[in-house]
Amino acid sequence: MPRYALKVEYNGAPFSGWQRQSEHPSVQGAIEAALGKLEKRAHTIAAAGRTDAGVHGLGQVAHCDMEKEWDAFRLSEALNYHLKPEPVAITACARVDDAFHARFSATWRRYLFRLVCRRAPLTHEAGLAWRVPHMLDPVAMQAGADRLIGRHDFTTFRSSICQADSALRTLDRLDVEPVERPDGLEIRFHVQARSFLHNQVRSFVGTLERVGAGAWTPDDVTAALEARDRAACGPVCPPHGLYLAAVGYAPDPFDHI
Structure with missing residues (x-):
């Protein structure tokens, strides 16, 4: 499955933090829901850090695995379309190899x-x-x-x-x-x-x-x-x-x- 790195910007005010929660809105949940509009299945993404409720992101990084090859720019544009009106934006997207992990590959x-x-x-x-x-x-x-x-x-x-x-x-x-x-x-x-x-x-x-x-x-x-x-x-x-x-x-x- 092709893997993509996502650079994510968000206003954390309406969210209960980054991490997906069953009863409260989260940044992870918003992005996974947008991915589900592009490939209709359950998606799980990983991030460089799990920010708390109310904390914002300027350069958070996450990665996702897709079933088909996407042009990285088109993937970011499609995600941004489906993320509206949430205060979350994909500001950059890049194809990465399977060894890349948003959390474990981070050096700082x-x-x-x-x-x-x-x-x-x-x-x-x-x-x-x-x-x-x-x-x-x-x-x-x-x-x-x-x-x-x-x-x-x-x-x-x-x-x-x-x-x-x-x-x-x-x-x-x-x-x-x-x-x-x-x-x-x-x-x-x-x-x-x-x-x-x-x-x-x-x-x-x-x-x-x-x-x-x-x-x-x-x-x-x-x-x-x-x-x-x-x-x-x-x-x-x-x-x-x-x-x-x-x-x-x-x-x-x-x-x-």
Whole structure:
């Protein structure tokens, strides 16, 4: 069966997450239903990461197996037609060999988290960023973020329901980028690793928000990390500012598009 890699963009607000569920809408379910319109049978796709309810996708990657050969561009166009009006789009599609697996072939994943500092509620960006009503110090936040780079036991920064066998992970990047806006300050967190624990990025951002607000110091971040205790984590921020931004492969199946 020919295999295709799909690059997927979605607004996670109306979904209960990526993973298919019997009683709730999911991104996976929407794509599998669209595939069923093209080849009338049950479809199962696999993704690079299972995002939670309310989390968005900019560069999620999934793969699907088809019964017939499709031109990759025509397959993406057909899927986008049948995905309407769901806020899901296939932004790229590529034919791949059978050894390619969206999850297991991935060499890294990068997340973006958007935080906006302003007094007024967000209107046009409601559900797309986390608003805090006070200013934050991005320099202090970067100093705290630097304490998390490298290979550590991240027990403190993972959900109590995380199913990973080990909390050991290598964090390659955690950049805090301030972006001036007419209405305040946006802070973008760029977080990259080979793999992540459940709620790890949201735990990082919620903790670093406390550093930016002056309630924590970078030393407190180190102490929390070394505690290896979920109770030592700062607040976990909401999901709606989080985006699965990109997934890396070697070679990248979308390079030639």
